[in-house]
Amino acid sequence: DARVTQTPRHKVTEMGQEVTMRCQPILGHNTVFWYRQTMMQGLELLAYFRNRAPLDDSGMPKDRFSAEMPDATLATLKIQPSEPRDSAVYFCASGLGQLATFFGPGTRLTVL
Amino acid sequence: GESVGLHLPTLSVQEGDNSIINCAYSNSASDYFIWYKQESGKGPQFIIDIRSNMDKRQGQRVTVLLNKTVKHLSLQIAATQPGDSAVYFCAETLNTDKLIFGTGTRLQVFP
Numbered sequence: 001d002a003r004v005t006q007t008p009r010h011k012v013t014e015m016g017q018e019v020t021m022r023c024q025p026i027l028g029h030n031t032v033f034w035y036r037q038t039m040m041q042g043l044e045l046l047a048y049f050r051n052r053a054p055l056d057d058s059g060m061p062k063d064r065f066s067a068e069m070p071d072a073t074l075a076t077l078k079i080q081p082s083e084p085r086d087s088a089v090y091f092c093a094s095g096l097g098q099l100a101t102f103f104g105p106g107t108r109l110t111v112l
Numbered sequence: 113g114e115s116v117g118l119h120l121p122t123l124s125v126q127e128g129d130n131s132i133i134n135c136a137y138s139n140s141a142s143d144y145f146i147w148y149k150q151e152s153g154k155g156p157q158f159i160i161d162i163r164s165n166m167d168k169r170q171g172q173r174v175t176v177l178l179n180k181t182v183k184h185l186s187l188q189i190a191a192t193q194p195g196d197s198a199v200y201f202c203a204e205t206l207n208t209d210k211l212i213f214g215t216g217t218r219l220q221v222f223p
Binding site: 093 | 146148150154155156157158201211215216
């Protein structure tokens with residue numbers, strides 16, 4: 001049963017600390033997305049990659065957020081330094097071409 | 113834990129009834145649409161999709177209708193069950209893989 005995996009599932013940290021979230025997309029999928037979900041904003045696209053190349057990161061605060069794909073099996077989203085307003089659930093999703101996108105279980109981030 | 117909008121529209125139905133969830137999409141040029149279901153504490157789960165060259169598509173207990181004239185999408189769930197209780201999102205895209213999500217509708221199923 002192929003699925004997107006994310007680690008950690010929960011993260012509590014203090015303001016100013018670095019946070020790294022990891023995602024393993026479904027094997028064979030060539031597009032990877034990072035979404036953020038909050039009660040106020042709903043689901044927001046932060047960045048996405050195709051064949052490991054970043055295509056759009058316009059939804060991401062550039063000064064503190066960075067997204068990378070070191071290889072086809074790993075995507076990372078890093079926040080440095082973290083702020084309380086970054087508290088949210090961060091979802092990774094993967095897809096193949098324009099086929100349906102499948103979401104991971106999310107990382108719930110709390111920044112104190 | 114809940115992670116969706118505070119003021120989501122809510123649809124309450126009785127178990128066994130049919131449900132219709134509506135969505136108004138934003139871009140008349142969008143050519144591909146997906147309905148997702150999100151249960152509490154989980155990521156969105158794909159339910160059904162439809163391309164703009166179709167106006168209806170059926171799955172198991174679900175049907176999606178597309179009206180491009182008024183930019184309207186609906187999800188029909190037949191014989192709604194308690195396990196269908198969740199937040200439902202529509203998403204649209206145009207020629208890319210970049211999905212734009214709607215705000216969501218909460219479905220509550222009562223016994």
